[in-house]
Amino acid sequence: MIDESRAASTPDNREILRARARVLARPPQSIPAAETSLEVVEFRLAQECYALETRFVNVVYPLKDLTPLPCTQPFVLGIVNVRGRITPVIDIKKFFDLSDMGLTDLHRIILVRGNGLELGLLADVIVGVRIIPVDSLQASLPTHTGICDNYLKGMTAERLVVLDMDRILADPQILVHEEVEN
Amino acid sequence: MKWTVGTKIAAGFGLTLMIFLIVGGFSYHTTIQLIEVSDARKHTSDVLTQLTGMLSLLTDVENGDRGYVITGEESYLQPYHAALARLDPLRNMTAGNPHQQQRLHVLEPLVKNRVAVASANVDARRTKGVQAASAIIKSGKGKAFMDKIRKVLGTMQSEEEAILQTRVDRAETEAQNAKAIIVLGTLAALVLAAITGLIITRNIAGPLRQLTAVAERITVGDLSGSLPATTRGDEVGALARALERMTQSLRAMAAAAAQIASGDLRSALKPQSPDDIVGNAFARMSDDLRAQIGALAEGANVLGASASEIVASTNQLAASASESAAAVSEATTTVEEVRQTAQVANQKARLVSDSTHKAAQIAQTGRKAADDVVAGMNRIREQMEEIAASMVRLSEQSHAIGQIIATVEDLAAQSNLLAVNASIEAAKAGEHGKGFGVVAQEVKSLAEQSRQATSHVRAILGDIQKATSAAVMATEEGSKAVAAGTGQTEKAGDSIQALAGSVSEAAQAATQIAVSSQQQLVGVDQVGGAMESIKQASTQNVTGAKQLESAARNLNELGQQLRLMVARYQV
Numbered sequence: 001m002i003d004e005s006r007a008a009s010t011p012d013n014r015e016i017l018r019a020r021a022r023v024l025a026r027p028p029q030s031i032p033a034a035e036t037s038l039e040v041v042e043f044r045l046a047q048e049c050y051a052l053e054t055r056f057v058n059v060v061y062p063l064k065d066l067t068p069l070p071c072t073q074p075f076v077l078g079i080v081n082v083r084g085r086i087t088p089v090i091d092i093k094k095f096f097d098l099s100d101m102g103l104t105d106l107h108r109i110i111l112v113r114g115n116g117l118e119l120g121l122l123a124d125v126i127v128g129v130r131i132i133p134v135d136s137l138q139a140s141l142p143t144h145t146g147i148c149d150n151y152l153k154g155m156t157a158e159r160l161v162v163l164d165m166d167r168i169l170a171d172p173q174i175l176v177h178e179e180v181e182n
Numbered sequence: 183m184k185w186t187v188g189t190k191i192a193a194g195f196g197l198t199l200m201i202f203l204i205v206g207g208f209s210y211h212t213t214i215q216l217i218e219v220s221d222a223r224k225h226t227s228d229v230l231t232q233l234t235g236m237l238s239l240l241t242d243v244e245n246g247d248r249g250y251v252i253t254g255e256e257s258y259l260q261p262y263h264a265a266l267a268r269l270d271p272l273r274n275m276t277a278g279n280p281h282q283q284q285r286l287h288v289l290e291p292l293v294k295n296r297v298a299v300a301s302a303n304v305d306a307r308r309t310k311g312v313q314a315a316s317a318i319i320k321s322g323k324g325k326a327f328m329d330k331i332r333k334v335l336g337t338m339q340s341e342e343e344a345i346l347q348t349r350v351d352r353a354e355t356e357a358q359n360a361k362a363i364i365v366l367g368t369l370a371a372l373v374l375a376a377i378t379g380l381i382i383t384r385n386i387a388g389p390l391r392q393l394t395a396v397a398e399r400i401t402v403g404d405l406s407g408s409l410p411a412t413t414r415g416d417e418v419g420a421l422a423r424a425l426e427r428m429t430q431s432l433r434a435m436a437a438a439a440a441q442i443a444s445g446d447l448r449s450a451l452k453p454q455s456p457d458d459i460v461g462n463a464f465a466r467m468s469d470d471l472r473a474q475i476g477a478l479a480e481g482a483n484v485l486g487a488s489a490s491e492i493v494a495s496t497n498q499l500a501a502s503a504s505e506s507a508a509a510v511s512e513a514t515t516t517v518e519e520v521r522q523t524a525q526v527a528n529q530k531a532r533l534v535s536d537s538t539h540k541a542a543q544i545a546q547t548g549r550k551a552a553d554d555v556v557a558g559m560n561r562i563r564e565q566m567e568e569i570a571a572s573m574v575r576l577s578e579q580s581h582a583i584g585q586i587i588a589t590v591e592d593l594a595a596q597s598n599l600l601a602v603n604a605s606i607e608a609a610k611a612g613e614h615g616k617g618f619g620v621v622a623q624e625v626k627s628l629a630e631q632s633r634q635a636t637s638h639v640r641a642i643l644g645d646i647q648k649a650t651s652a653a654v655m656a657t658e659e660g661s662k663a664v665a666a667g668t669g670q671t672e673k674a675g676d677s678i679q680a681l682a683g684s685v686s687e688a689a690q691a692a693t694q695i696a697v698s699s700q701q702q703l704v705g706v707d708q709v710g711g712a713m714e715s716i717k718q719a720s721t722q723n724v725t726g727a728k729q730l731e732s733a734a735r736n737l738n739e740l741g742q743q744l745r746l747m748v749a750r751y752q753v
Binding site: 039041054055058059060061062108126128129 | 601619
């Protein structure tokens with residue numbers, strides 16, 4: 001141990017350490033301003049990359065103990081108990097009337113709050129939190145996703161579809177209000 | 183009386199013999215007389231020697247006497263007693279002569295006296311000494327006696343010598359007479375014998391010589407010699423006449439023989455007498471010869487015919503013998519070749535037997551090797567099973583690893599979620615949550631790294647599982663192959679076993695073949711030896727046939743000659 005500490009003080013070792021430090025050093029990322037950037041949670045759903053703003057996201061959670069609800073819209077998969085709160089789980093693909101595009105392993109939910117609503121969106125993989133410049137967003141081609149532009153904020157060059165959660169949550173379709181006749 | 187040769191010889195030799203008898207008688211008579219004379223001479227000389235001996239003895243007595251007187255030695259007295267003993271033989275010798283007897287009568291007392299004197303002298307010397315003895319000697323008594331004795335002895339000697347002289351003269355004259363008679367008689371006998379010999383020679387030996395010459399010529403075979411006719415009555419004449427007769431008969435026989443020789447057997451010779459052996463034999467011979475020649479002619483004809491037949495057949499025989507000899511030599515060569523091939527076959531059979539024995543040993547080793555292979559295959563199968571078991575364990579463990587990886591992935595996903603939530607919370611916290619956001623970012627990147635590692639591990643694990651399954655497949659195939667190999671090796675072992683069996687059978691067969699080929703070789707050798715002897719016999723046959731051929735040809739020639747010869751005879 002003493003030898004190693006002594007060896008570290010030799011000029012060669014010091015040079016090596018400096019070289020390593022240079023390699024490992026990362027330039028500080030210039031954080032864009034809030035007006036010109038969006039902080040989003042990126043997730044994947046059926047080979048597609050989606051994102052939504054973090055201000056709507058409460059928590060991401062693994063999907064467990066899904067209880068299907070009868071007499072609901074097809075996009076409502078069921079309900080889950082998240083920390084003692086009963087939360088409906090919505091499948092965005094069915095909500096957007098997208099055809100099934102391959103297999104999915106739905107085992108993540110993103111709990112979203114807004115407009116007095118709290119619900120879980122199904123996701124395959126939660127990629128993580130990203131900061132997207134607003135000017136990089138473009139209007140998506142309608143043929144591409146089949147999601148109407150009303151629910152989209154835009155699309156990045158990497159084909160990341162950024163959802164507009166305000167509009168989705170404000171959509172009256174999402175409200176489940178049915179009465180079951182006896 | 184007839185004067186034969188015997189009487190002539192007897193007369194001649196009888197005369198000679200008579201003369202020789204007369205001469206012999208004379209010679210005998212004279213010889214006897216000479217013997218008598220020589221005896222008388224011997225007697226006389228004996229008497230003389232006795233006399234001289236007497237004298238010398240007496241002289242010795244005298245000398246001894248004197249010697250004793252002088253010396254006194256007793257040994258000088260020995261001659262005494264010998265002197266008296268001499269008288270008796272003298273008396274006997276001169277018994278036929280009265281004069282000498284008288285003289286002896288005179289001599290005897292003289293001698294006695296002389297001896298007495300000597301003895302007295304000796305006694306005197308013994309008793310009285312030298313002086314008395316010498317006195318006696320000096321008296322001269324002894325000397326007187328000695329002188330008388332000498333005288334008497336001298337007269338006796340002269341008497342004897344005179345007698346001897348007369349005898350010698352008479353013997354001389356008689357010997358002369360005998361010599362003359364012997365010489366003359368012998369000469370006369372010789373002359374007579376010569377005359378007789380001459381007469382006999384002239385009368386007997388001459389004609390005998392002539393006869394002998396004739397007989398010699400007859401023995402040589404010359405019968406031309408003739409004797410003059412004699413009228414002699416003795417044996418020589420008879421011999422000449424007999425010889426003449428013999429010559430004539432021999433001539434007749436010779437003529438007959440010449441006739442027979444010329445081939446004319448018709449004449450018959452009469453024998454001279456029943457005892458005429460040669461004549462009888464000749465007659466018999468000519469008769470027999472006639473018969474034999476007749477038979478011989480027939481025989482010669484037969485012989486000629488059969489000889490020519492024999493010649494033909496011997497020609498054929500010789501030809502066939504040479505052909506058969508050629509064939510036999512070819513057969514011998516063939517047998518020799520067969521023998522060589524049999525030898526080669528025997529060697530090959532031995533080689534084959536050796537190689538089959540080796541092959542049997544090799545098959546045995548092969549069977550052992552096959553058993554070893556089966557054992558090895560079994561070991562391989564066991565190891566394969568062990569490998570399969572370890573593969574199963576490996577797959578189980580990889581399954582466990584997969585579970586662990588799943589857990590790790592789960593953990594990574596959860597930590598990812600946590601990181602996302604943390605970053606969300608940090609975003610909510612605004613300015614204060616920025617550091618926390620960084621931490622959350624780091625946690626997320628860690629989770630991402632662990633996820634990547636797990637996916638890496640999963641990929642590796644997938645590879646491992648693929649490899650394992652491949653290995654399992656391979657081991658299954660391997661165990662199948664091993665099972666197949668075991669089966670094959672068992673089959674191979676069985677086939678090697680069968681091969682070993684058949685090879686050992688082949689070895690036995692090869693051994694039997696070698697033995698039988700050996701026997702065959704021996705047999706072929708015997709056949710070769712037999713063929714060799716046959717060949718020799720056939721060679722001998724050929725030579726014999728050739729000899730036979732030449733003999734037959736000679737026989738044929740002989741037969742032809744015989745025929746020709748027989749044809750000359752006129753029977």
